[in-house]
Amino acid sequence: MYEINETHDPSLMSWVESANLPNTDFPIQNLPFCIFGSDAVDDEIHIGVRIGNEVLNLDACADAGLLGEIEDDESIGGERLWGLLDGIMAFSGEGRRALRSRISELLREGSVEQTSLESHLVPAADCLFEDMPAVIGDYTDFYCSIYHATNVGSMFRPDNPLLPNYKYVPIGYHGRASSIVISGTDIKRPKGQNRSEQEAPPVFIPSKSLDYEMELGFFVGRGNELGTSIPISDAEQHIFGVCLVNDWSARDIQAWEYQPLGPFLAKNFATTISPYVVTMDALAPFRTSAFERDPDDPQPLGYLNGEQNQKLGGLDINLEVYIQTEKMRDEKIEPHLLSRSNTKDLYWTIGQMLTHHASNGCNLQTGDLMATGTVSGKEKSERGCLLELTWRGTEPIDLPSGEQRRFLEDGDEIIMKGYCEREGFRRIGLGECRGRILPAD
Ligand code: CA
Numbered sequence: 001m002y003e004i005n006e007t008h009d010p011s012l013m014s015w016v017e018s019a020n021l022p023n024t025d026f027p028i029q030n031l032p033f034c035i036f037g038s039d040a041v042d043d044e045i046h047i048g049v050r051i052g053n054e055v056l057n058l059d060a061c062a063d064a065g066l067l068g069e070i071e072d073d074e075s076i077g078g079e080r081l082w083g084l085l086d087g088i089m090a091f092s093g094e095g096r097r098a099l100r101s102r103i104s105e106l107l108r109e110g111s112v113e114q115t116s117l118e119s120h121l122v123p124a125a126d127c128l129f130e131d132m133p134a135v136i137g138d139y140t141d142f143y144c145s146i147y148h149a150t151n152v153g154s155m156f157r158p159d160n161p162l163l164p165n166y167k168y169v170p171i172g173y174h175g176r177a178s179s180i181v182i183s184g185t186d187i188k189r190p191k192g193q194n195r196s197e198q199e200a201p202p203v204f205i206p207s208k209s210l211d212y213e214m215e216l217g218f219f220v221g222r223g224n225e226l227g228t229s230i231p232i233s234d235a236e237q238h239i240f241g242v243c244l245v246n247d248w249s250a251r252d253i254q255a256w257e258y259q260p261l262g263p264f265l266a267k268n269f270a271t272t273i274s275p276y277v278v279t280m281d282a283l284a285p286f287r288t289s290a291f292e293r294d295p296d297d298p299q300p301l302g303y304l305n306g307e308q309n310q311k312l313g314g315l316d317i318n319l320e321v322y323i324q325t326e327k328m329r330d331e332k333i334e335p336h337l338l339s340r341s342n343t344k345d346l347y348w349t350i351g352q353m354l355t356h357h358a359s360n361g362c363n364l365q366t367g368d369l370m371a372t373g374t375v376s377g378k379e380k381s382e383r384g385c386l387l388e389l390t391w392r393g394t395e396p397i398d399l400p401s402g403e404q405r406r407f408l409e410d411g412d413e414i415i416m417k418g419y420c421e422r423e424g425f426r427r428i429g430l431g432e433c434r435g436r437i438l439p440a441d
Contacts, residue, residue: 001093001236002312004284007031007104010426014107015114016121018052025419025429026050028107031100032276032431033058033085033241036127045131047085048122050276050431051107055127058103060120066113067102085277086134089221089240090366096221096240100281129182129275133243134219134367136180139271140357141215141247141263141371142172146291146347148376151388167297170304170348170356172373175247176268180369183244183274183433189410189440190269192253206440207250209393209407212414213374214321214384216343217245217273218350219367226363232306235313235351236280238364242317242350244274244416244433245371251387251407273369274416274433282428286420288314291347303359304352313349317430318342319375319418321384326411327401335415336399338389341375341382410439 006012007029013020014028026032028051036048036055048055061067088099106113143149146166153161165171181187189210195202221240224230230238247267254266290313299305306313319342322335348356350372358364374384383389386407390396393406408414418430 001280002284002287007100008285013109015109016052016054024052025431026052027426029426030282030428031103032278034275035131035133036129038122038127040122040126049103053124054121055124057120086367093237097281133277136177136367136369137365139175139177139369140172141175142170142353143373144170144346144348145374145376147378148374155392170353173262179268180271183272186438187248187270187435188438190250191440192265193256194252195256207252209251211249211251211386211407213247213249214319214416215245215247215371217243217369217371220364223365224358224363227361230355230358232304232309232355235355239280241277241279243277244418244430246272246416246433246435272433272435274431276431278430285422285425286316287312288316288344290314290349309349309351313351315343317418317420322415324413325403333400339383341377341384343375345377346372408437410437412437
């Protein structure tokens with residue numbers, strides 16, 4: 001899973017010209033999966049692989065016999081599972097790497113299959129990405145940025161920002177899968193109980209402090225049986241790939257409801273994910289060490305402490321958040337950058353999150369989505385939500401339109417982007433995760 005091979009070679013070029021543009025998110029070294037539909041194909045949905053400005057219809061490639069033996073991967077009992085990305089997610093590590101190598105070969109400059117493949121390419125602009133990449137049975141959200149946890153903690157508990165469990169336990173909660181939506185879906189402002197008048201009873205009104213949270217999501221590949229756990233040394237074998245996640249949050253609802261059981265209606269009205277799943281294989285060049293703990297910090301307990309995980313379990317992914325208000329759209333003002341952070345600043349690795357999740361025997365299933373929690377860094381410009389950026393609304397942000405924001409207003413669009421860069425390798429991107437706020441009913 002950390003293996004760098006010929007598919008990462010920075011000199012590889014594709015016969016799909018747009019994949020060779022220097023700033024594309026989708027060069028031949030990336031090859032992320034998606035689920036798409038297009039009138040240009042038929043009225044079905046298909047598994048695709050994004051390449052430059054095109055989507056390769058993988059179902060059609062399989063039907064045409066272009067993927068060879070890979071579709072009969074023994075790890076899934078020879079059962080043909082094309083049509084559901086979950087089938088590919090459940091492949092063994094070897095099966096996934098073989099599929100990646102084959103797709104890379106097919107799309108490479110000079111490929112003998114170019115003519116047969118051309119008819120299976122669809123311009124991304126003609127595709128609709130409206131379906132989940134997988135059947136997401138369960139969704140879990142962690143809280144793994146120590147900077148985010150410290151900032152938020154210090155607003156609510158100035159003397160004691162970080163709770164005593166933080167450096168031992170990857171903190172998380174069970175989210176809701178049914179309200180996960182794909183990038184581009186409008187988000188209706190939720191209503192809920194607000195008790196900002198401390199002396200008065202709560203009122204039921206549209207949220208006044210609607211926020212986003214910039215997170216990285218990851219999909220479970222192979223699951224584990226109920227009652228078994230996943231050793232930290234095997235964790236990465238169970239992770240298929242990553243996407244961008246916006247964990248929309250209603251801070252006023254959250255502040256009133258969160259004790260003693262944690263987030264509930266403040267979070268489960270909507271979660272937006274980007275349509276592309278960038279595989280762990282594509283991310284191999286962008287692995288880094290786990291968070292370097294302060295010498296006074298405890299080391300992770302044994303079941304969360306693996307040599308490989310400490311050495312390469314981190315991820316160097318840059319994350320950016322932009323806002324464009326209705327006024328900015330009307331006046332043709334470009335989206336405004338709110339923050340830039342990086343997943344290498346997370347206190348826990350995704351492998352530790354997954355191992356911890358299964359450590360009590362909880363069975364994870366193929367297609368389950370986990371998210372890291374808001375990715376914030378040390379600096380103010382690296383804060384991954386408005387709660388932190390505006391310090392609970394006390395330090396509003398000035399926008400180029402002359403407007404100010406404490407929290408999100410109706411008509412605001414949040415745009416998240418992610419990309420990886422490392423000297424000696426081709427830049428790859430995660431695409432975009434967008435969502436616009438509609439007024440409450
Ligand atoms: Ca969150």
